[in-house]
Amino acid sequence: MRYDCVIIGSGVAGYPAAVLLAREGHKVAVIEEKLIGGECTNYGCVPSKSLYMVAEAFRSLKKVGAEIRADWKEITKFVERVVDESRKGIEYLLEKHDVEIIESKGRLASSKQIKTDKGTIEAEKIVLALGTDPKPLPNINFDNDVVSNREIFYVDEKPERLLVVGGGVIGVEVSNIFAQLGTEVILVEAMEHILPFLDKDVAIIMRRYLKDNGVRIKERVVVKNIEKKDGKLVVELPNNEILTVDKALVSIGRIPKTKGIGLENAGIEVDQYGFIKVDKFYRTTNTNIYAVGDVVGGPLLAHKAMLESIAAYRNIVGKEPITLNYSLVPQTIFSGLELSWIGYTEKELRSKKVSYKKIKLPISYLSAVRIKDSKYSYVKLLLSEEKQQILGIHIVAPNASEVISSFIPFIIERIDLKKIAETPYPHLTISEIVREVAEYIIGEPIHTILKHI
Amino acid sequence: MRYDCVIIGSGVAGYPAAVLLAREGHKVAVIEEKLIGGECTNYGCVPSKSLYMVAEAFRSLKKVGAEIRADWKEITKFVERVVDESRKGIEYLLEKHDVEIIESKGRLASSKQIKTDKGTIEAEKIVLALGTDPKPLPNINFDNDVVSNREIFYVDEKPERLLVVGGGVIGVEVSNIFAQLGTEVILVEAMEHILPFLDKDVAIIMRRYLKDNGVRIKERVVVKNIEKKDGKLVVELPNNEILTVDKALVSIGRIPKTKGIGLENAGIEVDQYGFIKVDKFYRTTNTNIYAVGDVVGGPLLAHKAMLESIAAYRNIVGKEPITLNYSLVPQTIFSGLELSWIGYTEKELRSKKVSYKKIKLPISYLSAVRIKDSKYSYVKLLLSEEKQQILGIHIVAPNASEVISSFIPFIIERIDLKKIAETPYPHLTISEIVREVAEYIIGEPIHTILKHI
Numbered sequence: 001m002r003y004d005c006v007i008i009g010s011g012v013a014g015y016p017a018a019v020l021l022a023r024e025g026h027k028v029a030v031i032e033e034k035l036i037g038g039e040c041t042n043y044g045c046v047p048s049k050s051l052y053m054v055a056e057a058f059r060s061l062k063k064v065g066a067e068i069r070a071d072w073k074e075i076t077k078f079v080e081r082v083v084d085e086s087r088k089g090i091e092y093l094l095e096k097h098d099v100e101i102i103e104s105k106g107r108l109a110s111s112k113q114i115k116t117d118k119g120t121i122e123a124e125k126i127v128l129a130l131g132t133d134p135k136p137l138p139n140i141n142f143d144n145d146v147v148s149n150r151e152i153f154y155v156d157e158k159p160e161r162l163l164v165v166g167g168g169v170i171g172v173e174v175s176n177i178f179a180q181l182g183t184e185v186i187l188v189e190a191m192e193h194i195l196p197f198l199d200k201d202v203a204i205i206m207r208r209y210l211k212d213n214g215v216r217i218k219e220r221v222v223v224k225n226i227e228k229k230d231g232k233l234v235v236e237l238p239n240n241e242i243l244t245v246d247k248a249l250v251s252i253g254r255i256p257k258t259k260g261i262g263l264e265n266a267g268i269e270v271d272q273y274g275f276i277k278v279d280k281f282y283r284t285t286n287t288n289i290y291a292v293g294d295v296v297g298g299p300l301l302a303h304k305a306m307l308e309s310i311a312a313y314r315n316i317v318g319k320e321p322i323t324l325n326y327s328l329v330p331q332t333i334f335s336g337l338e339l340s341w342i343g344y345t346e347k348e349l350r351s352k353k354v355s356y357k358k359i360k361l362p363i364s365y366l367s368a369v370r371i372k373d374s375k376y377s378y379v380k381l382l383l384s385e386e387k388q389q390i391l392g393i394h395i396v397a398p399n400a401s402e403v404i405s406s407f408i409p410f411i412i413e414r415i416d417l418k419k420i421a422e423t424p425y426p427h428l429t430i431s432e433i434v435r436e437v438a439e440y441i442i443g444e445p446i447h448t449i450l451k452h453i
Numbered sequence: 454m455r456y457d458c459v460i461i462g463s464g465v466a467g468y469p470a471a472v473l474l475a476r477e478g479h480k481v482a483v484i485e486e487k488l489i490g491g492e493c494t495n496y497g498c499v500p501s502k503s504l505y506m507v508a509e510a511f512r513s514l515k516k517v518g519a520e521i522r523a524d525w526k527e528i529t530k531f532v533e534r535v536v537d538e539s540r541k542g543i544e545y546l547l548e549k550h551d552v553e554i555i556e557s558k559g560r561l562a563s564s565k566q567i568k569t570d571k572g573t574i575e576a577e578k579i580v581l582a583l584g585t586d587p588k589p590l591p592n593i594n595f596d597n598d599v600v601s602n603r604e605i606f607y608v609d610e611k612p613e614r615l616l617v618v619g620g621g622v623i624g625v626e627v628s629n630i631f632a633q634l635g636t637e638v639i640l641v642e643a644m645e646h647i648l649p650f651l652d653k654d655v656a657i658i659m660r661r662y663l664k665d666n667g668v669r670i671k672e673r674v675v676v677k678n679i680e681k682k683d684g685k686l687v688v689e690l691p692n693n694e695i696l697t698v699d700k701a702l703v704s705i706g707r708i709p710k711t712k713g714i715g716l717e718n719a720g721i722e723v724d725q726y727g728f729i730k731v732d733k734f735y736r737t738t739n740t741n742i743y744a745v746g747d748v749v750g751g752p753l754l755a756h757k758a759m760l761e762s763i764a765a766y767r768n769i770v771g772k773e774p775i776t777l778n779y780s781l782v783p784q785t786i787f788s789g790l791e792l793s794w795i796g797y798t799e800k801e802l803r804s805k806k807v808s809y810k811k812i813k814l815p816i817s818y819l820s821a822v823r824i825k826d827s828k829y830s831y832v833k834l835l836l837s838e839e840k841q842q843i844l845g846i847h848i849v850a851p852n853a854s855e856v857i858s859s860f861i862p863f864i865i866e867r868i869d870l871k872k873i874a875e876t877p878y879p880h881l882t883i884s885e886i887v888r889e890v891a892e893y894i895i896g897e898p899i900h901t902i903l904k905h906i
Contacts, residue, residue, distance in 0.1 A: 016899045045881040057513035064531045066523035074518045303877035330879045402855040405884035409862035424756035426783045428498040431858035
């Protein structure tokens, strides 16, 4: 069989390009060895945010001292239902656009040939949207009890005690979710602080919030060993410290899924970490073959992968290319007290030797913040020296995941802050901070006591 | 006593001007006859959104079949705590800026004189931020059982059956909150449909959502009488229909609080509905006296009032004026399935004879929508004929209250939609619709089956 384009992988990096190409009449196939929708839909964003919704409800009701009796099986059924619907949505989209779905592993045989369980197929262009696998601890394989993001949202029983190894985004999100649901969570991070890629002042607020919500955090600690004993996991930490837990989530990193794909048959190179090397058009070292999404590295985020998929499509059909500015990809940690940022961190600006002004704007006076959690919230602004440009913005607040998008136009266009300060933003929302930030930069904030007073 | 400026009313229309004036060294007093913070803080947005958070948690947990045991007293204690903190926040702000708070009713004696319980005070400038009172049903006074927004969020016991009279914003929000919390709610609206000021296609989605959540809705129905009997309310509807309920919320409109203020002593005129007439500088017919907020009419919204308060301050001190475009004030109904809009409705465009293109973009494919409620959500875009300008946007979706702010820059500035379509918006959020809307207008949506396919 011969196709105009074959895409290996049906996740967020794969299906957008497939849909866009097929819509224009190209003959397109998607090869998927597991579940349509890939990591995000089946094991990542979708199940985690479904469970997060439940965790948020628990968190809300704690404030009014309510008792909740929830059946864990019903909760996971809900998660499965949402995942199932999302997966079927993508299947429908592919089918409706006449994209052929080939259920198989795909292996490159040459620049234009892919071996599948259904025989070898030919493709004018190939897009690799292979994704990543979770990285295991050294010498400890994943199993029913030492799990990754692939299993944690679907476990048969809610663990009474959960060890989370790795305080990155997944580790922090899972710690918060299970802590809210009543599990005793111990979060272990090897580096100086959790979320080590973030500025310390932001990371320690998250540390404080998680601790206040019952998560035990151990930083600068490495798990030495995990053994099974009497249906439990016995975890060995430094200084002979022993923990006994029911489950362990390992979230210490990702491994690009490039093994056994036949990259060598097409002359495709990978970098030192195994990520596929691409140029700014997402072409691999074999210019007939594109690679997008997590497998090319950068921020491992669904929305970044989707834009790369669109970019690959545009380059394949010869439309005007898209150039993504990776430092401007908004990021979010969905953790009750949410953390969202866009632009640069202080660490990044310092390493680039860019001078900046830092403004920390407390926002606990906002009623929306008060209702959902008052004491931790603030906005950190990193402005250019002359205060004309926002270099980075960090929002530490409930619902920050939605609010960060309000700042996107400020980063990609020049927005007149005076106009924003003079525009009513809806009360009672967290988004009121947008106007407040504009007011603050201009110098006339209502809710902030200025220093000279 | 003599002041540079006296503000009557400490609500969202009052305190911002007070703070801004006092910060510049003006001698400022605020006269408040009841509670600092006014209607929004004490009886409106703040208690309703506190209770709404609890209602949303109930709604979430229904999806997983959880049982909740919550003590109503604990819930109202939480509401009171948030309101108390918000009120104290405003008090702190006023005190910190040396604004004098005079606890009294204020009554104009002349252009520059106000009578208070503590004697007559003099003011160079006066700002009237008087607010509104709830409008009662004809011949039926408010009491312990027939209540307004002043009492409904603080009732001693959660009503088993609640009648809501008036399907405007307050009526719909209260209906949703109590229905989620387990009260049987009957919502009665006199006009053709609830939310009569909105386009029918939007209003009927809310009707469907509320019905699906257990609210009984009666449209084109007027309450004829309410009588007390055996501790219950017996409600008479047309056609001899009788309802028995525990409480009735009357939310049929507002009355500007202009009685007994001595407007006549300063030559201040009101319009046919009793709202104070102001010019574009918020000066009343006595140019020494300003009026802002609900008492001048327009959308009765906290964020509109706050901007008017800022505008009054600017005009008093002779700074560059602010001109609010009232058709661009974003509005929100906080009702689980939230409804937010900015710009014009179809009704408004038709009455202005502006031609427009209407686009209804279903967004139930978005995972964030799926998780929080899939079947009702959509975005309605009203575009100028050549599709270059967004005339109006309606978001019908969970969390729409936060998402609408992401569209504000699109309305007040010219944003390049192509740039937006090429910018990753964070997954998994409702705000992803911003990029999807941009993509859709440009003509390359990924998640929408285009008609010609």
